[in-house]
Amino acid sequence: MGTEVAVDKEANGNLLDEKKVKVVFVLGGPGSGKGTQCANIVEHFGYTHLSAGDLLRAEIKSGSENGTMIQNMIKEGKIVPSEVTVKLLQRAMQESNNDKFLIDGFPRNEENRAAFENVTKIIPEFVLFFDCAEEEMERRLLNRNQGREDDNIDTIRKRFKVFVESSLPVVEHYESMGKVQKIDAGKPREEVFGAVKDIFSPIDEKANKNV
Ligand SMILES: Nc1ncnc2c1ncn2[C@@H]1O[C@H](COP(=O)(O)OP(=O)(O)OP(=O)(O)O)[C@@H](O)[C@H]1O
Ligand SMILES: Nc1ccn([C@@H]2O[C@H](COP(=O)(O)O)[C@@H](O)[C@H]2O)c(=O)n1
């Protein structure tokens, strides 16, 4: 499927070997099940899962100079400046031996999208969009119990607002390019993965034929 493009060789200050990669963006509201289904896709289809939120949380833990700023943004449900997130994603792709990535929770706004395209020149193969009602997402987040500082009702409401105002327009952008694969994510996990499999299996079969 689609174009293969090279990651910027100069990211991270190192001149790295050119590496061809395939990227699928995984989008959906907070609690729609992106992380849960990415774990299934990794297991069945051999992708590497890069969650932008996880990379940002790891950056806070690492004691990075941006840590406090990132922590404050996450607590408020705001979107961290793209420069920071794109660098983290780019570094993770370069450090991986894999050539196919699920980028989860990114691009979250138009600035994210443009920065990623400008820096990496990567156009996603497609966008996997998990469509789920707010009521259900709220229930899932309040029951997640992973100790996330943003899983409280005040921050959850802010995250929903940011999702509708800033992230849905990105999905619409890719929709206008015919690149969105929409999944009904309100169903039980196994049913959602059934729908995910229907999308990835033909791609996997085609890739295996071309080996
Ligand atoms: N289909 C489902 N039905 C019920 N619960 C689910 C389903 N999928 C995921 N969950 C649960 O909902 C919670 C949120 O799921 P997950 O962490 O995968 O969402 P997410 O989209 O990655 O959220 P975020 O954007 O906040 O990172 C988790 O506790 C997960 O176990
Ligand atoms: N592109 C992104 C992705 C995430 N964030 C911040 O992290 C928070 C948690 O993200 P999850 O995907 O793990 O839910 C999110 O609310 C943002 O504050 C970001 O800034 N940019």
Ligand SMILES: [Mg+2]
């Ligand atoms: Mg997640």
